Every structure is written in C-alpha cells, then in structure tokens.
Amino acid sequence: xxxxxxxxxxxxxxxxxxxxxxxxxxxxxxxxxxxxxxxxxxxxxxxxxxxxxxxxxxxxxxxxxxxxxxxxxxxxxxxxxxxxxxxxxxxxxxxxxxxxxxxxxxxxxxxxxxxxxxxxxxxxxxxxxxxxxxxxxxxxxxxxxxxxxxxxxxxxxxxxxxxxxxxxxxxxxxxxxxxxxxxxxxxxxxxxxxxxxxxxxxxxxxxxxxxxxxxxxxxxxxxxxxxxxxxxxxxxxxxxxxxxxxxxxxxxxxxxxxxxxxxxxxxxxxxxxxxxxxxx
Amino acid sequence: xxxxxxxxxxxxxxxxxxxxxxxxxxxxxxxxxxxxxxxxxxxxxxxxxxxxxxxxxxxxxxxxxxxxxxxxxxxxxxxxxxxxxxxxxxxxxxxxxxxxxxxxxxxxxxxxxxxxxxxx
Numbered sequence: 195x196x197x198x199x200x201x202x203x204x205x206x207x208x209x210x211x212x213x214x215x216x217x218x219x220x221x222x223x224x225x226x227x228x229x230x231x232x233x234x235x236x237x238x239x240x241x242x243x244x245x246x247x248x249x250x251x252x253x254x255x256x257x258x259x260x261x262x263x264x265x266x267x268x269x270x271x272x273x274x275x276x277x278x279x280x281x282x283x284x285x286x287x288x289x290x291x292x293x294x295x296x297x298x299x300x301x302x303x304x305x306x307x308x309x310x311x312x313x314x315x316x317x318x319x320x321x322x323x324x325x326x327x328x329x330x331x332x333x334x335x336x337x338x339x340x341x342x343x344x345x346x347x348x349x350x351x352x353x354x355x356x357x358x359x360x361x362x363x364x365x366x367x368x369x370x371x372x373x374x375x376x377x378x379x380x381x382x383x384x385x386x387x388x389x390x391x392x393x394x395x396x397x398x399x400x401x402x403x404x405x406x407x408x409x410x411x412x413x414x415x416x417x418x419x420x421x422x423x424x425x426x427x428x429x430x431x432x433x434x435x436x437x438x439x440x441x442x443x444x445x446x447x448x449x450x451x452x453x454x455x456x457x458x459x460x461x462x463x464x465x466x467x468x469x470x471x472x473x474x
Numbered sequence: 475x476x477x478x479x480x481x482x483x484x485x486x487x488x489x490x491x492x493x494x495x496x497x498x499x500x501x502x503x504x505x506x507x508x509x510x511x512x513x514x515x516x517x518x519x520x521x522x523x524x525x526x527x528x529x530x531x532x533x534x535x536x537x538x539x540x541x542x543x544x545x546x547x548x549x550x551x552x553x554x555x556x557x558x559x560x561x562x563x564x565x566x567x568x569x570x571x572x573x574x575x576x577x578x579x580x581x582x583x584x585x586x587x588x589x590x591x592x593x594x
Contacts, residue, residue: 240550470544473537
C-alpha cells in the first residue's frame with residue numbers, strides 16, 4: 195500500500211505541477227486517516243436546578259450587603275442584573291420593589307437577637323441613598339462578617355415575606371474590591387530565527403498587575419418561614435496589566451457574566467453547551 | 475496413536491478465539507459507526523442503544539464506552555456518563571481524547587452535584 199502510494203506520488207512529481215499534486219495527494223490521505231478515527235459533536239448537557247422552587251410564584255431580590263465602592267455600587271448593580279436576568283428567563287414573577295436597607299437593619303438589630311423594624315414597601319429606601327453617615331467600605335471578607343447575622347434573622351425575613359406575599363427572597367453579600375498582584379507570569383513571545391521563520395516561545399516576565407475580585411454570596415430565603423433554603427458563594431477575579439485602564443463597572447459585568455449561569459441554575463434547569471469527541 | 479479429545483477441543487477453541495474476537499470487534503464497530511451517524515442527526519436515544527449494544531458485543535472496546543458516556547451526558551444521565559467514561563479510561567488510560575472528554579464532563583458534573591452550593 196505504502197509502495198503503491200509512493201509510486202503514485204513519484205509519478206506526480208515527474209509531471210508538470212507534479213509537486214503540488216503530490217502534496218495535495220499526501221494531504222488528502224493524511225486528512226482521510228485523521229478523519230476516520232474520531233468526530234467532534236456538539237452536545238447540550240441539561241443540569242437540574244439545585245433548589246425546588248415550585249412552591250414560589252414570586253421572587254424578591256431584596257438587596258445585598260455590599261458597602262461602598264468608589265466606582266461601582268455592587269448592591270444596586272447586582273440587584274438590577276439579577277432582576278433583569280430572571281425576567282428574561284421568566285422563571286418566576288420578579289417583584290419590582292425598592293431594595294431593603296440591609297446595612298441599617300443589621301446595625302439596628304445588633305447581634306441579631308432583636309427583631310428590627312420592617313420597612314413597608316413604599317417606605318423602603320434605596321440602600322445607597324446618600325445619608326448623613328458615610329457607608330462603610332468593604333475590601334475584605336472579614337469586613338462583611340459583622341453584618342452576616344441579618345441573614346439568620348428568621349423573624350425579620352418572615353415579616354418581609356408577609357409584606358411581599360411570601361416570595362422566594364434572594365439576598366446576601368457582594369464583595370467587589372480592587373486587587374493588585376505582582377510576580378512572574380508566563381507570556382508567549384514571537385521570535386524570528388536567522389531564516390526569518392516565526393516562532394512563539396514562552397517567556398517568563400515580572401509584571402505588575404491589577405484588577406478586581408468579585409465574591410458574592412447568594413442566600414435564598416423562604417418568604418413563608420424566613421428560613422434560609424440555600425446558600426451559594428462564588429469567587430471570580432480578573433487581572434490586567436498595570437498600565438491597562440479598564441473601568442471597574444466593565445470588570446464587574448465581566449465577572450458577573452461568568453457566574454450568572456450557575457446562579458440561574460439554582461432556580462431553573464440549564465443546558466450547558468459543549469463539544470465532545472466521538473471515537474470510531 | 476490417539477489424541478486426547480480434551481487437548482483437541484482446547485486447540486480448536488484457541489485457534490478460533492482470535493477469529494471470534496475479530497468478528498465481535500467488527501460487529502461492535504458497525505454499531506459504533508451507525509450510532510455516530512444517528513447522533514449526528516440528533517437521534518441520541520438510538521445512538522445510546524447502538525453504543526450499549528457495541529459495549530455488550532465487545533466489552534474491551536473503549537470507543538463504545540466513550541461514545542456512550544457522551545450520549546449519557548447529553549441526556550443528563552451524569553452518573554451513568556461518569557461510569558462509562560471511567561470504563562473507557564480503564565481500557566485506554568493514555569487516550570488523550572477520552573481524557574479530554576472526561577475532564578470537560580467533570581467540570582459540569584462537579585458543578586451539578588455540589589451539595590453545599592459553594593463554588594470556591
């Protein structure tokens with residue numbers, strides 16, 4: 195077989211333009227051999243929802259403990275984004291009400307043993323409305339800890355549930371903070387040899403990089419009982435070359451975009467598209 | 475001089491074994507190829523049937539288990555998919571294509587089976 199192929203190729207070489215034909219012939223043979231062993235096929239893997247939400251017809255994105263960031267209001271941006279995603283997916287009816295002033299409520303309830311007052315639907319003030327005191331800045335996870343007790347305050351959430359006709363309540367915390375890192379990174383660099391041929395070689399270089407870290411914790415609360423049904427924490431980060439100027443809001447959306455499918459999968463079935471290889 | 479019938483029978487069995495194996499592999503291969511054709515047309519249930527048949531015909535055929543795993547994954551039967559991928563990898567531990575499929579599957583499966591919801 196090989197001898198016959200070589201003979202055919204040799205005969206091509208002897209004729210005009212034979213070299214091109216021989217190359218084509220070899221390429222075709224190589225392609226045929228390669229194509230016969232495997233095939234790539236697109237698949238869609240269905241993933242069942244993590245939470246059974248059949249008992250709820252409405253969902254209330256109540257707001258998040260997010261503090262202040264100079265460029266991005268992580269609380270309001272997260273509320274807007276989640277509401278819009280849930281509306282698009284039509285998973286449940288999204289309650290369009292003001293967010294809860296969770297920071298104030300957490301401060302008022304102190305250690306979480308007392309029940310803070312529940313603001314009525316109309317009077318609920320936006321969490322980031324400028325007030326007399328400057329909102330705290332959260333740069334680390336431990337900064338959020340003093341406020342976490344609010345999520346375990348069953349009486350408070352039950353009363354919020356009653357206020358909004360017992361929906362599924364989504365709350366939690368969102369840490370969106372700048373970060374800076376320096377160290378050696380591996381980059382690919384183009385080099386040309388003495389014959390002018392291009393090559394790409396890995397090069398280790400020291401780089402100053404800056405970016406953002408997004409660490410949201412989503413807490414799903416049963417509006418009928420005030421009890422936590424499910425908690426989900428994500429962590430995503432992005433780093434850029436220190437000289438690159440990327441707006442914080444754009445980084446925030448890029449990071450949220452990565453974890454949105456997993457958030458939505460908590461409430462509804464998702465199909466994950468991918469490609470797999472079938473073997474012969 | 476008489477030949478022991480037992481030795482003769484053993485000889486016949488040994489001589490015919492490679493032929494029988496090749497025949498089974500050939501039949502399994504036919505099932506695999508038909509399964510691929512129908513899977514490409516979106517008929518995944520039929521593909522599963524074909525590849526299950528191929529795995530029965532030749533339980534040493536890694537391709538049958540790999541393809542079956544892909545089909546189970548597409549059907550959302552993740553536990554069965556894991557089992558089939560593991561079987562394919564046990565048969566061909568150095569097959570990079572099966573390994574790649576399995577790694578991609580694990581990424582999805584780990585996400586789907588998280589119990590405490592942590593994604594860190």
